[in-house]
Amino acid sequence: xxxxxxxxxxxxxxxxxxxxxxxxxxxxxxxxxxxxxxxxxxxxxxxxxxxxxxxxxxxxxxxxxxxxxxxxxxxxxxxxxxxxxxxxxxxxxxxxxxxxxxxxxxxxxxxxxxxxxxxxxxxxxxxxxxxxxxxxxxxxxxxxxxxxxxxxxxxxxxxxxxxxxxxxxxxxxxxxxxxxxxxxxxxxxxxxxxxxxxxxxxxxxxxxxxxxxxxxxxxxxxxxxxxxxxxxxxxxxxxxxxxxxxxxxxx
Amino acid sequence: xxxxxxxxxxxxxxxxxxxxxxxxxxxxxxxxxxxxxxxxxxxxxxxxxxxxxxxxxxxxxxxxxxxxxxxxxxxxxxxxxxxxxxxxxxxxxxxxxxxxxxxxxxxxxxxxxxxxxxxxxxxxxxxxxxxxxxxxxxxxxxxxxxxxxxxxxxxxxxxxxxxxxxxxxxxxxxxxxxxxxxxxxxxxxxxxxxxxxxxxxxxxxxxxxxxxxxxxxxxxxxxxxxxxxxxxxxxxxxxxxxxxxxxxxxxxxxxxxxxxxxxxxxxxxxxxxxxxxxxxxxxxxxxxxxxxxxxxxxxxxxxxxxxxxxxxxxxxxxxxxxxxxxxxxxxxxxxxxxxxx
Numbered sequence: 001x002x003x004x005x006x007x008x009x010x011x012x013x014x015x016x017x018x019x020x021x022x023x024x025x026x027x028x029x030x031x032x033x034x035x036x037x038x039x040x041x042x043x044x045x046x047x048x049x050x051x052x053x054x055x056x057x058x059x060x061x062x063x064x065x066x067x068x069x070x071x072x073x074x075x076x077x078x079x080x081x082x083x084x085x086x087x088x089x090x091x092x093x094x095x096x097x098x099x100x101x102x103x104x105x106x107x108x109x110x111x112x113x114x115x116x117x118x119x120x121x122x123x124x125x126x127x128x129x130x131x132x133x134x135x136x137x138x139x140x141x142x143x144x145x146x147x148x149x150x151x152x153x154x155x156x157x158x159x160x161x162x163x164x165x166x167x168x169x170x171x172x173x174x175x176x177x178x179x180x181x182x183x184x185x186x187x188x189x190x191x192x193x194x195x196x197x198x199x200x201x202x203x204x205x206x207x208x209x210x211x212x213x214x215x216x217x218x219x220x221x222x223x224x225x226x227x228x229x230x231x232x233x234x235x236x237x238x239x240x241x242x243x244x245x246x247x248x249x250x251x
Numbered sequence: 252x253x254x255x256x257x258x259x260x261x262x263x264x265x266x267x268x269x270x271x272x273x274x275x276x277x278x279x280x281x282x283x284x285x286x287x288x289x290x291x292x293x294x295x296x297x298x299x300x301x302x303x304x305x306x307x308x309x310x311x312x313x314x315x316x317x318x319x320x321x322x323x324x325x326x327x328x329x330x331x332x333x334x335x336x337x338x339x340x341x342x343x344x345x346x347x348x349x350x351x352x353x354x355x356x357x358x359x360x361x362x363x364x365x366x367x368x369x370x371x372x373x374x375x376x377x378x379x380x381x382x383x384x385x386x387x388x389x390x391x392x393x394x395x396x397x398x399x400x401x402x403x404x405x406x407x408x409x410x411x412x413x414x415x416x417x418x419x420x421x422x423x424x425x426x427x428x429x430x431x432x433x434x435x436x437x438x439x440x441x442x443x444x445x446x447x448x449x450x451x452x453x454x455x456x457x458x459x460x461x462x463x464x465x466x467x468x469x470x471x472x473x474x475x476x477x478x479x480x481x482x483x484x485x486x487x488x489x490x491x492x493x494x495x496x497x498x499x500x501x502x503x504x505x506x507x508x509x510x511x512x513x514x515x516x517x518x519x520x521x522x523x524x525x526x527x528x529x530x531x532x533x534x535x536x537x538x539x540x541x542x543x544x545x546x547x548x549x550x551x552x553x554x555x556x557x558x559x560x561x562x563x564x565x566x567x568x569x570x571x572x573x574x575x576x577x578x579x580x581x582x583x584x585x586x587x588x589x590x591x592x
Contacts, residue, residue, distance in 0.1 A: 212542065
């Protein structure tokens with residue numbers, strides 16, 4: 001019997017689900033290996049028990065927290081999918097502000113109807129077997145992780161920084177073009193897709209296991225970035241990873 | 252050894268002729284820098300280049316190289332993959348030729364690496380001497396790697412409107428044997444070569460504060476130096492220094508299966524002693540958990556361990572690690588600190 005797989009979505013743009021649907025060349029083989037029983041973007045039917053649940057999005061309301069706990073109870077393996085689910089991502093930027101003001105700004109006078117809470121990663125609410133990073137996730141990594149899970153093995157995240165994949169691709173370093181890039185401290189796995197096309201890495205996959213933030217901040221400063229600019233860059237996807245800028249900017 | 256002359260006007264013709272006999276790899280412009288890549292049209296070739304992002308030795312040791320075609324249902328039916336095709340590396344600078352020579356030695360050592368050696372045995376190297384250092388970080392004068400004695404098939408030296416060409420191997424002579432672009436060197440060409448070499452010798456200068464052969468002992472004496480702590484505080488462990496090194500050869504091996512969960516491929520990926528998990532072993536023990544220890548290891552590997560094993564330094568002084576380090580960690584500065592400069 002093929003393993004039953006569900007794909008679920010919380011607060012997010014649903015781009016990671018779309019990335020799965022974009023696996024056009026591999027979709028038939030994928031459907032030969034798994035049975036998708038819940039996938040709002042793709043099918044109507046709903047299953048109730050899962051071997052693997054892929055959960056996209058961060059948890060920002062009490063209902064979402066309740067729902068992800070229910071999914072956890074019904075699945076053997078839970079994989080958090082994409083930056084919103086693994087890091088809090090863009091959604092967590094609101095955590096840097098007063099949440100009442102945030103609600104008023106977004107919903108106006110109707111704010112009391114929307115009980116939005118501080119953004120949480122999926123793992124802040126339920127135990128997670130694997131986190132697949134990225135905004136959006138990489139197709140290649142989704143397939144690798146899925147196949148590894150189907151074999152009953154534990155997926156191995158890349159131990160490298162984005163710089164390694166960027167060098168492997170033979171790219172001109174963005175620092176050599178005067179652009180500050182977070183590639184040196186960001187988890188690899190994306191194939192350095194942004195720097196390859198000329199965009200700086202924004203750390204959407206989170207930071208490497210042992211980031212040397214002190215050195216990175218000094219480098220950003222030496223490129224003329226202000227405290228606010230450094231903070232904005234480091235927290236764009238990673239608000240929930242606290243960074244102490246005080247020692248670097250106190251005069 | 253033959254001494255020949257190639258007019259620069261004939262380079263496009265030569266590129267086309269060589270491209271018909273083999274996969275031709277040479278320096279190409281990429282934005283404002285250069286990379287080694289396949290040359291399919293003469294205008295892609297950029298022989299007047301300072302250096303490349305990755306060294307040409309990486310062409311012989313590609314990332315993500317398949318090693319074994321796997322059968323998970325029948326392991327005995329798995330088959331090794333050893334690939335190679337006739338390749339010409341054109342315009343390789345002397346430091347990079349010596350980088351390849353060092354990899355030849357490492358990969359020939361027991362157990363020999365069939366993948367590297369098969370590719371290498373089908374590769375012809377046309378070297379190109381540099382007329383001046385390409386960056387403030389080169390150590391090629393101190394390392395004696397700005398000129399070549401051996402390790403190439405053909406060697407080109409820029410004489411302005413033409414190249415002076417030495418043949419070193421039978422394979423090199425055979426490659427250009429029937430081509431109409433080369434003529435025998437005349438006394439006037441030799442005189443021009445002498446002048447070019449004089450100018451060249453004047454433009455390369457020592458950058459080290461002490462003799463290069465003192466490096467192994469100087470590093471050993473500096474094992475507990477505070478230098479490593481200072482470097483470790485800056486190092487981002489991004490692995491760029493090792494990925495761009497012409498003589499780094501460490502790799503990791505990983506299997507990937509297809510969706511049928513039966514067929515798969517075992518590939519090797521470049522690895523780096525600068526990664527925080529590189530020296531981690533079963534049980535979670537890590538022999539070099541700190542960036543300071545990993546940077547020290549990098550220099551010891553090049554100047555002490557490989558020197559003791561193969562009788563020569565594994566740093567060819569190309570300067571890539573220093574030039575491309577985002578954290579401005581400079582090999583020449585570290586060497587000078589241990590040499591007491």
